[in-house]
Amino acid sequence: MTTSLAFPVPSALGSLDQYIQTANRFPLLTEEQEMALARRLRDEQDLDAARQMVMSHLRLVISVARNYVGYGLPQGDLIQEGNIGLMKAVKRFDPDRGVRLVSFAIHWIKAEIHEYILKNWRQVKIATTKAQRKLFFNLRSMRADSSTLTPGEVSKVAETLGVKPEEVREMETRFSGGDIALELGPEENEEGRVAPIAYLADSRNEPTERLEARKRDRLQSEGLETALEALDERSRTIVRRRWLADDEAATLHELAAEYGVSAERIRQIEAKALQKMKGTLAAYL
Structure with a gap:
């Protein structure tokens, strides 16, 4: 017989303090209660069991989220993301592993909060690789103040976190930088300033550029094959292996040994073939 513990469904709350x-x-x-609920969820897909497990650990999410308020993001948003991690942990929790849900869930909670911070702390991502993420969440706490790290401090941080000193210096530079607005505000426009967006225009979609790009594409595909087909088999093979090989290009001496001629003769054949291809491509275009 399954019984429900004292976990009422919460009504809408007016403030973060009330929620907490x-x-x-x-x-x-x-x-014993936790394991029983976890088995009900796993074996019977009992969503009420999942709800009770989530409710009992909401305080854990709040506690973890408090550690990240220094990043300037709303605490309510941090808690919300942590709750997503908690729900993921409850879904994946195995009661037969011999660990409590709190130990298992904390990693999922932190992972979701970390992901949210990395996406929202700056408009441009400040950390993308695993090493950069590690630096991001440790460098702030390891710096004594906001001043630039000394070479000795850089080496110490790098050794502690198991990363390269240059990675520490790069992350410190990213921390010290800031986002720049591409558009100017109304007052700035009145001062006659030019917004960064004005000189960041992408010319690749400009009509003449697009026509040139199509021309280059034709030259690199159809035109190149047409020019190669105009060569005799030996010349075509030499050009392909010297200039169009997917891996390492063949040397003059390697081709000379294969064809039983001198390296100078291979060079002459190559030069003549390239000159002929140039004429064919000009006519093709």
């Missing part, structure tokens, strides 16, 4: 107070009033689960 409500979340802290939900009872904690004993190990």
Whole structure:
């Protein structure tokens, strides 16, 4: 027989403080209750069991989210993202692994919060690789103040985090930089200033550029094949292996050994073939 614990469905809350107070009033689960609920979710797909497991750990999300308020993002948003991580953890929790949900869920909660911070802390992503993410979430706490790290401090941070010193210096540079608005505000426009967007225009879609691009594409595909077909087999093979090889290009001496001629003779054949291809391409275009 399954019974539901004292986890009422929360009504709409008017403020973050009310949410936190409500979340802290939900009872904690004993190990036996937690395992029973987890088995109900796993074996019977019991969504009420999942709800009770999530509710009992909302205070954990709040506690983790408080550690990231220094990034200038709304605490409510951090908690919301952490709750997503908590729900993912509950869904994947295996009661037979011998660990409590709190130990398993904290990694999922942090992962979701980290992802949210990295996407929203700056308009341009400041950390993309695993090493950069590690630096992002540790460098702020390891710096004594906002001043530039000394070479000794850079080496110490790099050794502690297991990264290269140049990676520490690069991340410090990213921290010190800021986002720049592409468009100017009304007052700035009145001052006669030019917005960055004015000189960041992409000319690739300009009509003449597009025509030139099509011409280059034709030259590199159809035209090149037409020019190669105009050569005799030996000349075609030499040009392909010298200039169009997918891997390392063949040397004059390697081709000379294959054809039983001198390297100078291969060079002459190559030069004549390229000259003929040039004429064919000119006629093709």
